Amino acid sequence: MSDKPKVAFYWCASCGGCEEAIVDLAEQLLDVAAAVEIVFWPVAVDGKRSDIEAMEDGEILATFINGAIRTTEQEEMVHLLRQKSQVLLAFGSCAHLGGIPGLANQFDRETILETVFDSTPSTVNPEKVRPQLEFTENGHSVDLPGFYETVRTLDQVTEVDYIVPGCAPTPNIIGGAVGALLSGDDLPPAGTVLAPDTALCDECGRKETKPEVVAISEWKRPHEVLIDEDLCLLAQGLVCLGPATRAGCGSLCIGANMPCSGCFGPTSRVRDYGGKALGAIASLVDSDDEAEIDKILAGIPDPVGTFYRYSLPASRLRRAPMERPLEVAAPKGE
Amino acid sequence: MSESVDTQVAGNGFEPMIVAFFCNWCTYMAADLAGTSRMKYAPNVRVIRVMCSGRVDPQFVLDAMAQGADGVLLGGCHPGDCHYQEGNYKALRRYRLLKRLLTDLGIDEERIRLEWISAAEADRLRDVVNEMTEQIRSLGPANLQVPQEQFVKPVPISLEVSV
Numbered sequence: 483m484s485d486k487p488k489v490a491f492y493w494c495a496s497c498g499g500c501e502e503a504i505v506d507l508a509e510q511l512l513d514v515a516a517a518v519e520i521v522f523w524p525v526a527v528d529g530k531r532s533d534i535e536a537m538e539d540g541e542i543l544a545t546f547i548n549g550a551i552r553t554t555e556q557e558e559m560v561h562l563l564r565q566k567s568q569v570l571l572a573f574g575s576c577a578h579l580g581g582i583p584g585l586a587n588q589f590d591r592e593t594i595l596e597t598v599f600d601s602t603p604s605t606v607n608p609e610k611v612r613p614q615l616e617f618t619e620n621g622h623s624v625d626l627p628g629f630y631e632t633v634r635t636l637d638q639v640t641e642v643d644y645i646v647p648g649c650a651p652t653p654n655i656i657g658g659a660v661g662a663l664l665s666g667d668d669l670p671p672a673g674t675v676l677a678p679d680t681a682l683c684d685e686c687g688r689k690e691t692k693p694e695v696v697a698i699s700e701w702k703r704p705h706e707v708l709i710d711e712d713l714c715l716l717a718q719g720l721v722c723l724g725p726a727t728r729a730g731c732g733s734l735c736i737g738a739n740m741p742c743s744g745c746f747g748p749t750s751r752v753r754d755y756g757g758k759a760l761g762a763i764a765s766l767v768d769s770d771d772e773a774e775i776d777k778i779l780a781g782i783p784d785p786v787g788t789f790y791r792y793s794l795p796a797s798r799l800r801r802a803p804m805e806r807p808l809e810v811a812a813p814k815g816e
Numbered sequence: 817m818s819e820s821v822d823t824q825v826a827g828n829g830f831e832p833m834i835v836a837f838f839c840n841w842c843t844y845m846a847a848d849l850a851g852t853s854r855m856k857y858a859p860n861v862r863v864i865r866v867m868c869s870g871r872v873d874p875q876f877v878l879d880a881m882a883q884g885a886d887g888v889l890l891g892g893c894h895p896g897d898c899h900y901q902e903g904n905y906k907a908l909r910r911y912r913l914l915k916r917l918l919t920d921l922g923i924d925e926e927r928i929r930l931e932w933i934s935a936a937e938a939d940r941l942r943d944v945v946n947e948m949t950e951q952i953r954s955l956g957p958a959n960l961q962v963p964q965e966q967f968v969k970p971v972p973i974s975l976e977v978s979v
């Protein structure tokens with residue numbers, strides 16, 4: 483056994499893009515791999531849960547967890563890895579804020595299972611088979627994880643030391659985080675997001691073209707217009723969430739001529755990303771008349787999906803109310 | 817929410833909790849006038865004075881609801897009367913979009929309300945507060961608390977397979 487610091491990676495409710503992001507470190511990855519021993523990384527390295535269970539508490543220097551928490555298995559693994567790790571990092575938007583899987587908090591469990599196992603046009607399931615927690619056949623039993631009603635962020639489940647933001651985190655942000663951990667000195671206080679604490683507009687290359695007063699009489703969606711490659715995207719009527727989003731990504735999307743969708747989440751002074759972003763965008767509407775305001779705002783067809791795209795579970799409300807299912811959740815009989 | 821639940825809640829003595837953000841220059845003055853005029857109105861409103869309705873960040877509304885408010889009332893100056901020229905218009909724009917966001921999440925749209933009430937309109941303030949209190953009383957509690965989930969294991973299904 484080597485005496486190099488031990489590092490683990492784990493994924494929960496996520497798409498796999500965060501694992502890609504680690505591979506995206508390219509040659510840098512070799513330096514990281516030379517400096518540490520990867521003890522657990524289900525997507526890339528052979529290793530079992532029992533190997534982790536056999537470890538001493540705090541034996542792992544750092545564990546990077548990506549993905550939101552939706553199932554009992556994810557919750558168990560997170561608690562186990564927390565116990566065995568000195569430092570636990572939330573890696574990527576899903577672990578940080580709930581991410582895209584967190585948008586499922588608009589619905590309850592039954593609606594989701596009903597959609598997936600019964601009602602989509604491509605589903606053939608006449609016996610209404612649903613996943614069971616336990617299944618016994620010939621005296622052998624297998625089990626499946628339980629599926630919670632609500633998607634949670636990592637820090638709603640266990641104590642998180644640092645957060646690496648982004649969907650997925652960019653190589654410069656990952657490199658910075660790993661470097662800070664390995665050097666071990668001047669670590670920021672626990673709970674810190676390892677990215678600059680300023681808004682994206684601050685580092686945006688189009689900052690100079692942002693007018694003094696942005697006034698929008700029509701919101702446009704990226705597929706509806708030819709986007710100017712130099713002008714401020716907000717000034718062009720695109721919903722760019724740069725004003726409400728943390729900097730540090732190197733404005734990659736804006737570089738590719740797409741508006742910011744907010745994956746780095748809020749700066750430290752904001753408690754509810756969606757509320758803040760909504761406030762920033764709505765104020766720009768160029769009208770004082772209620773009917774006209776509504777008409778202009780109709781250009782934003784899905785406020786929840788726009789402003790809470792990555793952060794519904796981390797929002798103040800965290801989810802849609804349980805007692806009153808959405809219209810799509812209404813039982814078929816009605 | 818069904819009728820029976822509403823009556824049940826009313827029977828259980830449900831008192832709506834409404835958080836109100838009132839502009840310092842008009843609606844808060846109206847509340848002051850209502851007080852000095854000894855007007856009586858529903859005691860369900862908890863008033864927070866802000867310098868302008870434009871100061872009301874959508875986060876305040878979401879935070880109030882997350883902390884248990886059944887409704888949120890915003891009060892500002894009539895259009896054209898804003899002490900800061902256009903703060904109330906900004907409030908209106910944010911309110912229209914926030915209302916859609918809340919409705920999309922499945923929250924009754926009556927739970928958030930924006931009213932223009934001038935410093936002289938104490939009677940209007942009384943009527944708005946009474947009306948909103950009754951509306952929310954009939955809607956019942958907002959129930960926005962996220963349930964603490966204990967995973968309940970259903971009875972395992974065993975399948976008899978004949979070999």
